[in-house]
Amino acid sequence: xSSTLKLDELISQDYKHGFYTEVETDSVPxxxxxxxxxQISAKKGEPDFMLEWRLAAYRHWLTMSEPHWATVHHPPxxxxxxxxxxxxxxxxxxxxxxxDVDPELRRTYEKLGVPLEERALLAGVxxxxxxxxxxxxTTFKEKLAGLGIVFCSFSEAVREYPExxxxxxxxxxxxxxxxxxSLNSAVFSDGSFCYIPPGVRCPMELxxxxxxxxxxxxxxxxxxxxxxxxxxxxxLEGCTAPMRDENQLHAAVVELIALEDxxxxxxxxxxxxxxxxxxxxxxxxxxTKRGDCxxxxxxxxxxxxxxxSAITWKYxxxxxxGDNAVGEFYSVAxxxxxxxxxxxxKMVHLGKNTRSTILSKGISAGHGQNAYRxxxxxxxxxxxxxxxxxxxxLLLGDRCGAHTFPYIEVKNPTARVEHEASTSRIGEDQLFxxxxxxxxxxxxxxxxxxxxxxxxxxxxxMEFAVEAQKLLGVxxxxxxx
Amino acid sequence: xxxxxxxxxxxxxxxxxxGIDLAIGxxxxxxxMGPNGSGKSTLAHVLAGHDHYTVTSGEVRYRGRDLLxxxxxxxxxxxxxxxxxxxxxxxxVANIYLLKAAVNAQRKHRGxxxxxxxxxxxLVKDKLQLMGMSQDLLYRSVNxxxxxxxxxxxxxxxxxxLEPKLAILDETDxxxxxxxxxxxxxxxxxxxxxxxAILLVxxxxxxxxxxxxxxxxxxxxxxxxxxxxxxLAQELEMRGYGWVEAEAANRRKGGA
Ligand SMILES: Nc1ncnc2c1ncn2[C@@H]1O[C@H](COP(=O)(O)OP(=O)(O)OP(=O)(O)O)[C@@H](O)[C@H]1O
Ligand SMILES: [Mg+2]
Numbered sequence: 001x002s003s004t005l006k007l008d009e010l011i012s013q014d015y016k017h018g019f020y021t022e023v024e025t026d027s028v029p030x031x032x033x034x035x036x037x038x039q040i041s042a043k044k045g046e047p048d049f050m051l052e053w054r055l056a057a058y059r060h061w062l063t064m065s066e067p068h069w070a071t072v073h074h075p076p077x078x079x080x081x082x083x084x085x086x087x088x089x090x091x092x093x094x095x096x097x098x099x100d101v102d103p104e105l106r107r108t109y110e111k112l113g114v115p116l117e118e119r120a121l122l123a124g125v126x127x128x129x130x131x132x133x134x135x136x137x138t139t140f141k142e143k144l145a146g147l148g149i150v151f152c153s154f155s156e157a158v159r160e161y162p163e164x165x166x167x168x169x170x171x172x173x174x175x176x177x178x179x180x181x182s183l184n185s186a187v188f189s190d191g192s193f194c195y196i197p198p199g200v201r202c203p204m205e206l207x208x209x210x211x212x213x214x215x216x217x218x219x220x221x222x223x224x225x226x227x228x229x230x231x232x233x234x235x236l237e238g239c240t241a242p243m244r245d246e247n248q249l250h251a252a253v254v255e256l257i258a259l260e261d262x263x264x265x266x267x268x269x270x271x272x273x274x275x276x277x278x279x280x281x282x283x284x285x286x287x288t289k290r291g292d293c294x295x296x297x298x299x300x301x302x303x304x305x306x307x308x309s310a311i312t313w314k315y316x317x318x319x320x321x322g323d324n325a326v327g328e329f330y331s332v333a334x335x336x337x338x339x340x341x342x343x344x345x346k347m348v349h350l351g352k353n354t355r356s357t358i359l360s361k362g363i364s365a366g367h368g369q370n371a372y373r374x375x376x377x378x379x380x381x382x383x384x385x386x387x388x389x390x391x392x393x394l395l396l397g398d399r400c401g402a403h404t405f406p407y408i409e410v411k412n413p414t415a416r417v418e419h420e421a422s423t424s425r426i427g428e429d430q431l432f433x434x435x436x437x438x439x440x441x442x443x444x445x446x447x448x449x450x451x452x453x454x455x456x457x458x459x460x461x462m463e464f465a466v467e468a469q470k471l472l473g474v475x476x477x478x479x480x481x
Numbered sequence: 482x483x484x485x486x487x488x489x490x491x492x493x494x495x496x497x498x499x500g501i502d503l504a505i506g507x508x509x510x511x512x513x514m515g516p517n518g519s520g521k522s523t524l525a526h527v528l529a530g531h532d533h534y535t536v537t538s539g540e541v542r543y544r545g546r547d548l549l550x551x552x553x554x555x556x557x558x559x560x561x562x563x564x565x566x567x568x569x570x571x572x573x574v575a576n577i578y579l580l581k582a583a584v585n586a587q588r589k590h591r592g593x594x595x596x597x598x599x600x601x602x603x604l605v606k607d608k609l610q611l612m613g614m615s616q617d618l619l620y621r622s623v624n625x626x627x628x629x630x631x632x633x634x635x636x637x638x639x640x641x642x643l644e645p646k647l648a649i650l651d652e653t654d655x656x657x658x659x660x661x662x663x664x665x666x667x668x669x670x671x672x673x674x675x676x677x678a679i680l681l682v683x684x685x686x687x688x689x690x691x692x693x694x695x696x697x698x699x700x701x702x703x704x705x706x707x708x709x710x711x712x713l714a715q716e717l718e719m720r721g722y723g724w725v726e727a728e729a730a731n732r733r734k735g736g737a
Pocket of ligand 1: 492493497515516517518519520521522523524533566
């Protein structure tokens with residue numbers, strides 16, 4: 001059969017996760033208009049407030065224009081040529097258990113190394129898998145429900161917990177925030193929702209695997225995580241995508257809210273299709289991620305390992321409102337071939353004695369371009385605020401680039417802000433030294449790169465750290481010699 | 482073990498080695514001495530396979546094989562070890578991690594099972610003691626912030642762990658205090674065996690008091706100008722290199 005042939009051919013390509021599944025999809029016609037938004041909202045059976053919010057976002061988006069300040073370059077995106085909604089047909093009746101999930105889909109997950117049935121159980125991870133914008137499987141819900149934890153798809157949350165959604169949605173990233181966030185607010189398809197009630201420590205790592213599948217379907221996930229007073233949650237997001245030819249837009253929004261004494265850890269391993277060796281294809285990843293330390297003594301940590309996408313534009317940020325709140329950002333961003341990454345963070349200190357740490361490791365190989373852009377802002381009110389930032393860049397070869405743009409705005413004289421930066425190149429001398437000990441140059445490179453990233457990997461949960469190390473190895477293949 | 486014949490080497494088209502002939506047998510220790518810039522490190526690097534140096538003519542055979550056809554890592558796995566005159570720093574990579582990767586790369590090459598962390602640590606701890614090194618050097622980044630002497634000791638530690646067949650030590654004695662010199666010499670002597678050959682590059686007779694060489698060669702202007710027994714080193718210590726170069730020049734004139 002030709003589809004099997006195609007699959008084989010695709011699997012045999014460089015990109016290990018480069019295949020896509022033949023699942024019938026139920027799409028809304030391409031293009032964007034109020035009608036399309038009404039259709040999306042109706043298909044999802046949303047309450048009126050949600051539709052109103054989407055329309056308001058859309059009307060605002062029409063007044064905005066695409067940002068061009070990042071150091072990334074891409075051909076113009078035709079927003080009328082994107083289809084804004086696609087749901088697997090199997091969703092119609094709603095799968096009651098994993099057995100009800102389309103077998104084709106299950107095989108896809110298995111190929112990706114995400115066999116929900118076993119791996120989720122073994123790893124003690126609850127998985128809310130997003131396939132083509134709609135959640136098709138949710139596990140461990142009952143166990144979590146026993147603790148009062150809500151972990152479900154965003155669509156379900158809109159239907160089942162409208163008050164929570166209404167209270168918190170857009171309270172960190174308003175629909176007016178930026179071009180891509182407004183677009184997302186208008187058309188977001190699905191995503192994850194998580195609420196941890198007061199005093200509850202979520203007993204497992206919550207995790208979501210995202211995939212982009214149907215052709216020409218922009219992905220507009222929306223994630224909202226709320227840790228109520230004294231609650232704790234660690235959340236993992238990982239993703240892979242099928243091989244494809246044309247550029248695909250991905251504009252997600254993630255909002256985190258930590259109330260008094262609450263803590264949220266959010267980790268991402270991002271491995272979307274980066275484009276081929278000549279830079280063709282690949283995902284455009286324009287993401288708005290922001291956490292709000294709303295209560296005193298709250299803490300939010302972002303940890304990210306970015307190896308994928310043709311273009312990444314992403315600044316997970318923390319607003320430190322509560323007194324003594326803590327914000328952390330740990331990042332490894334790797335660009336190879338013709339990949340471009342413009343990432344960094346914003347730490348906005350509002351509360352007294354707020355502290356933030358930024359540790360950014362950028363690796364560039366091939367023609368890759370890697371920019372760190374960080375803003376540390378200390379408001380007048382932030383007495384005794386402290387920030388420590390460290391940005392290190394590692395270059396492999398001489399055709400790639402690293403750029404660092406630290407912005408610092410301090411309005412309170414008691415604040416202490418420290419910034420350190422370094423750039424190093426993996427030198428021939430280092431490679432020769434390793435070779436002279438019997439270590440092949442590829443292994444030497446991955447050893448040096450992993451050493452460079454060690455402090456960030458330390459922040460990841462164990463299995464994720466192992467995965468991340470492997471990912472770096474795979475992503476750097478062919479970058480020397 | 483090692484036969485070098487008529488070896489010519491250039492860097493960026495500049496000839497540096499101009500016809501080296503040298504044979505080292507199993508069980509032997511040879512010392513190479515010679516003025517700064519005479520090409521000692523160049524020879525060491527060429528033997529280890531550094532690609533910055535171009536072999537323009539000549540041949541090197543190692544245990545019956547064409548050494549120059551092998552990549553640097555293949556040479557290492559076949560038992561060649563170079564202790565660097567200037568050991569390289571690798572920030573972020575723990576010393577023990579490099580050493581373990583090296584040991585396992587070589588074991589894999591020999592078809593032996595790789596060592597796990599526990600067995601490896603047991604192996605290293607013994608050798609660490611032999612080298613009088615403290616354990617925390619294992620967990621620091623490779624050579625980063627090491628003192629000059631610590632770097633040299635670390636090279637010898639790697640050698641005694643890797644147990645090469647042919648060890649090339651480029652000025653491992655330079656920069657060592659007297660006690661450290663004894664320790665390093667002890668490490669080298671522990672390696673002496675009928676199956677192994679050692680090539681010492683040194684400027685000082687002192688090391689040769691502890692590690693007694695079978696042969697001493699003087700490298701001058703890219704050639705081996707003079708060879709002799711251990712007493713040659715003592716003579717050099719007293720008289721310097723001037724007379725060797727003059728004598729070599731005379732001999733060349735006479736021969737022409
Ligand atoms: N990578 C290089 N590029 C240019 N010239 C080089 C290079 N390596 C060596 N040379 C030159 O080759 C000559 C021999 O250098 P080499 O390092 O082999 O000397 P050496 O005998 O080890 O000296 P020393 O006793 O000072 O260590 C020197 O003139 C040196 O400048
Ligand atoms: Mg030298």
